[in-house]
Structure formats: C-alpha cells, structure tokens
C-alpha cells in the first residue's frame with residue numbers, strides 16, 4: 001500500500017466547507033470561487049490524490065520542479081503558473097500552463113507574448129500587484145501598475161484576465177480590501193485587450209478574508225497538503 005493520504009481528504013473537506021461559509025456570508029450565490037492546489041514540494045502521488053478528490057486546478061511555482069513532475073500528473077487537472085518567472089524560462093512552460101499569474105514587468109509580458117506567438121496560441125495572464133509596496137515583493141507597485149497594464153494590453157498574443165497578489169502578512173485585511181478596489185477600478189475602465197475576470201488572492205492563512213474582498217481564485221498549499229518539506 002502507498003502512503004496514507006487521507007489527511008488530504010480531511011483538509012479539502014474543511015477548506016470546501018469554509019469557502020462555502022465565506023461565500024454564503026460575503027458573496028452572491030452565483031459567484032464562482034476556484035480552489036487551486038499549490039503543489040510546491042508535494043509528491044505527484046499526493047497531487048494526484050487531490051485531483052481524484054475533485055480538485056481541478058494546480059498551481060506551480062518553480063519551473064524546474066514542475067518539469068520534473070508534470071509527466072506524472074493526472075491529465076484531468078488544469079495547470080497554472082504562480083511563481084516568480086524568469087524570462088529565460090518562459091519557453092519551458094508556455095505550452096503546458098493555461099494561465100500565468102505572475103506577470104510583474106513588461107519584459108516578462110513581452111517574452112510570454114513572443115513565446116505564445118511561436119506556438120500559435122493566445123496565452124492568458126494575470127498582472128501581479130505588489131499591493132503593500134514592499135521592497136521584498138516582486139509584483140508591480142502602484143506607481144508602475146497602470147503603465148504595465150496598458151502596455152501589456154497591446155501585446156497581441158497575450159490576454160490580461162485579471163490580477164494576482166500576495167499581500168503583506170501585516171495588516172493583510174487592509175491590503176486585500178485595497179486589491180478589491182484596484183480590481184474594480186480596472187474592471188470599470190474596460191481597456192481593450194483586458195478582461196478583468198480573475199482576482200487571484202488568498203492562501204492557506206487568509207483565504208476567508210480574501211473571499212470577503214472579492215477573490216475568485218484562492219491558492220492553497222499547506223492547508224491542503226500539510227507543512228512543506230524542502231529537500
């Protein structure tokens with residue numbers, strides 16, 4: 001027999017319940033909130049177990065780790081890229097991920113556009129926002145966000161589908177609330193080449209609060225798979 005993976009069943013049941021409760025409290029019945037399973041350091045066997053339980057979306061952080069695991073993944077789930085992405089690695093993932101959450105510079109947007117053209121697809125992306133304007137974070141800060149969105153919107157082989165953020169741990173609620181304002185602001189602008197549909201925010205520690213502020217894609221790692229073991 002393989003490893004006992006029943007803790008994943010329990011975790012998923014709890015998360016699904018909490019999402020339902022948060023939705024009932026804060027959102028409309030018709031709102032759809034997707035739960036992404038974040039797979040960094042998690043064995044493919046455990047990832048596939050989550051897919052068997054009904055998880056339809058996987059989130060990858062590291063290109064190299066993803067390359068080493070992707071052939072072992074169940075084909076039933078959609079894979080999106082959520083990690084910091086170096087331009088020289090876009091070529092490895094462009095054909096196998098449906099959405100790249102972490103576009104934080106025009107240089108990266110241009111590279112995705114070029115590689116998407118090379119395989120004749122239009123690739124969906126999110127713009128990553130450094131909502132706390134933290135020095136240590138990689139998203140676009142308030143000062144450059146507007147320019148990045150308008151410039152990236154011009155690129156013919158990418159489609160901006162929304163925004164993503166990892167808020168600062170301090171005062172997370174304030175920042176999640178601010179993100180909702182930014183998201184609504186750009187949605188109301190109706191920019192050509194931009195469809196503000198996806199607000200990707202909320203992780204194991206703050207997904208209920210993120211749902212309160214309009215998130216429709218929560219990214220859960222430890223809450224589903226347990227503590228990460230770095231090798």
Ligand SMILES: *Cc1c(COP(=O)(O)O)cnc(C)c1O
Nearest residue numbers: 038082203204219220221222223
């Ligand atoms: C690791 C990671 C997550 C999941 O974080 P947990 O706290 O384990 O739920 C979500 N988003 C990104 C971008 C991550 O790197």
